[in-house]
Amino acid sequence: QKEVEQNSGPLSVPEGAIASLNCTYSDRGSQSFFWYRQYSGKSPELIMFIYSNGDKEDGRFTAQLNKASQYVSLLIRDSQPSDSATYLCAVTSSNTGNQFYFGTGTSLTVIP
Amino acid sequence: DARVTQTPRHKVTEMGQEVTMRCQPILGHNTVFWYRQTMMQGLELLAYFRNRAPLDDSGMPKDRFSAEMPDATLATLKIQPSEPRDSAVYFCASGLTVGTGIYSNQPQHFGDGTRLSIL
Numbered sequence: 001q002k003e004v005e006q007n008s009g010p011l012s013v014p015e016g017a018i019a020s021l022n023c024t025y026s027d028r029g030s031q032s033f034f035w036y037r038q039y040s041g042k043s044p045e046l047i048m049f050i051y052s053n054g055d056k057e058d059g060r061f062t063a064q065l066n067k068a069s070q071y072v073s074l075l076i077r078d079s080q081p082s083d084s085a086t087y088l089c090a091v092t093s094s095n096t097g098n099q100f101y102f103g104t105g106t107s108l109t110v111i112p
Numbered sequence: 113d114a115r116v117t118q119t120p121r122h123k124v125t126e127m128g129q130e131v132t133m134r135c136q137p138i139l140g141h142n143t144v145f146w147y148r149q150t151m152m153q154g155l156e157l158l159a160y161f162r163n164r165a166p167l168d169d170s171g172m173p174k175d176r177f178s179a180e181m182p183d184a185t186l187a188t189l190k191i192q193p194s195e196p197r198d199s200a201v202y203f204c205a206s207g208l209t210v211g212t213g214i215y216s217n218q219p220q221h222f223g224d225g226t227r228l229s230i231l
Binding site for chain 1: 143145154155157160162167168203209217219220221222223224225
């Protein structure tokens with residue numbers, strides 16, 4: 001079983017809609033959760049991080065964490081064509097030596 | 113804006129040649145990660161340093177790959193001899209780990225990567 005799992009997609013949403021990206025993880029002791037965006041041919045860039053259960057909002061982005069169910073999600077409101085990219089979920093824990101475990105990413109396409 | 117700097121950005125070489133990739137982490141960061149990314153495998157962790165000490169290099173083919181941090185401002189990843197299957201994008205990332213607990217891991221920041229092609 002992989003440490004972090006994401007639906008590879010592709011996920012397509014119309015411009016202006018809400019895009020919902022999901023990630024599940026296997027280590028119940030995981031403590032820190034990160035979302036990265038990667039445009040084709042570019043390096044991953046940090047979008048958001050979340051440490052505590054609940055929602056965390058930053059502009060059009062909302063990260064949601066549910067440790068009991070072991071999932072973390074990213075919502076993108078008012079999706080724009082510029083949001084089209086691959087979104088990587090990363091999870092880490094001091095129990096596993098602070099190593100970051102990345103999912104394989106979900107490809108998002110926002111259709112104008 | 114502080115950035116992770118990787119060199120070279122592109123490298124094309126023939127099979128059997130030695131390849132050295134360099135990374136300058138963000139000043140003040142105490143963790144450095146080397147990743148390899150391919151279409152088939154996604155992002156794979158190769159090696160991980162904290163305070164210049166190697167913590168995990170289990171993802172790295174030991175017979176041909178080596179990773180070092182000669183000082184806090186330089187990390188290197190070396191392949192010798194290189195093979196066509198090593199062709200990939202190699203990313204370096206740096207971050208800050210402080211103490212323990214849920215806030216101990218600060219986000220990693222990635223360099224632009226080295227695109228390596230072994231012919």
